[in-house]
Amino acid sequence: MMENYDTDESFLGRWIAGELSDEERIAFEKTDVFKQFDIINREAQLLDGPTIDVERALQTVKARLANKPKKGKLIKLWRNISVAAIIILSTGIFLTSSKTYTTGIGQSQTITLADGSTVNLNANSSISHKRFFWSSNKTVELKGEAYFTVAKGDDFSVETSKGTVAVLGTEFNIKDRADFVLKCYEGKVQFTQNNNTDNTYILTKGMQVAITKDALKEATFTEETPAWKQGVSTFTQQPLSEVLNELSLYFDITFDTSNIDINRLFSGRFYHTDLNNALKATLVPMGITYKKANNKIILNK
Numbered sequence: 001m002m003e004n005y006d007t008d009e010s011f012l013g014r015w016i017a018g019e020l021s022d023e024e025r026i027a028f029e030k031t032d033v034f035k036q037f038d039i040i041n042r043e044a045q046l047l048d049g050p051t052i053d054v055e056r057a058l059q060t061v062k063a064r065l066a067n068k069p070k071k072g073k074l075i076k077l078w079r080n081i082s083v084a085a086i087i088i089l090s091t092g093i094f095l096t097s098s099k100t101y102t103t104g105i106g107q108s109q110t111i112t113l114a115d116g117s118t119v120n121l122n123a124n125s126s127i128s129h130k131r132f133f134w135s136s137n138k139t140v141e142l143k144g145e146a147y148f149t150v151a152k153g154d155d156f157s158v159e160t161s162k163g164t165v166a167v168l169g170t171e172f173n174i175k176d177r178a179d180f181v182l183k184c185y186e187g188k189v190q191f192t193q194n195n196n197t198d199n200t201y202i203l204t205k206g207m208q209v210a211i212t213k214d215a216l217k218e219a220t221f222t223e224e225t226p227a228w229k230q231g232v233s234t235f236t237q238q239p240l241s242e243v244l245n246e247l248s249l250y251f252d253i254t255f256d257t258s259n260i261d262i263n264r265l266f267s268g269r270f271y272h273t274d275l276n277n278a279l280k281a282t283l284v285p286m287g288i289t290y291k292k293a294n295n296k297i298i299l300n301k
Helices: 011-016 022-029 032-046 054-066 073-095 240-250 275-286
Strands: 098-102 109-112 118-121 126-130 139-149 156-159 163-167 171-176 180-186 188-193 200-204 207-212 215-220 232-239 254-256 265-271 289-293 296-300
Touching (some): 118 126, 163 171, 180 188, 200 207, 232 240, 240 265, 265 275, 275 289
Parallel strands (some): 139 156, 254 296
Antiparallel strands (some): 098 126, 118 139, 126 139, 139 171, 156 163, 163 188, 171 180, 180 207, 188 200, 207 215
């Protein structure tokens, strides 16, 4: 059992990940080799580097060593040094790796973070955060749309394509797609636009900022919760192209728009539960006819 680290191809990777059985761990901790690897493992927490496949790297090193003539203790020492180098790199990457949550078309997901904050992730969206040391780096990266309910405590920030949202105990919604919209539902948020630290905005309940084609506008709103959380998408004088993009988030469809003007403005809503009803609610009021061809909707005047 004590020699598993030398014969089991997955042993060191499982040790780094904390997946050893109690019997394996106790036996390994009694060896002199463990003391060396434990020091290397703890020091590696301060390192970072490129992505590495731990098991494949370990197998490569062992395969190369197996094909070389043995030279007594010198070969044994070189093998240990090689494996130790792999552990330094892999442990550093393991401890700085990220956790990502992703939703597909028509899907949503609720994520509870380590500090008790929750994220309601809308369709076709993703968030990621550091897997370890969350208490010292409460930052998430968002692509798509999500509603955040942040626990009171240390600073919490969200990185988006348009800038950084910094908060301290609040509720807000970020939509980061073709256009960017940040709405504050409770508390206070601070938004700093990318590449322009002078463009910092403080939002309280009922305030929003929107960025369309790099033009930022401030406004207010009265809704108590985002419409998407209630299973509906609403529009007020917005281009038809945005409506069609939104339909594609909740239904597995694409559109042929070659015969229509997608810049026409639309006001209305559709529900996320039924495709036929959604098409009728958005296209019929615009005088647009349509026919289905598999997952494609062909639009005509």
